[in-house]
Amino acid sequence: MTSILIMGLATAFNILVILFKLKLNRKQDALLDISLFVSLSYLFSGSITGLQVAMIASFIISLSLFFIDLKSLFWISFAYFKLYFIA
Secondary structure, three states, rough: OOOOOOOOHHHHHHHHHHHHHHHHOOHHHHHHHHHHHHHHHHHHOOHHHHHHHHHHHHHHHHHHHHHHOHHHHHHHHHHHHHHHHHO
16 A cells, blocks of 8 residues: 555656646657657566656656756766776
8 A cells, every 4th residue: 555655655746847848848858758768668567566767767767867967967977988088
């Protein structure tokens, strides 16, 4: 019973975060969130536990992308790549 409640809350919050991003005209973030959710759901399909993990992971990714801009995330990953592989 508790797992169903947690999954329902995570689903609702995930959809609300995506809709809020669309309202703020952050369509790239919303598209990335939707594609990550679909790919995680496909990856963990077959069990209810797998879908719960995919939904909670998608919600955490949505929240982290909400607070981090995609351009800054690109530059952070580029700087890490440059430091790790080139230096």
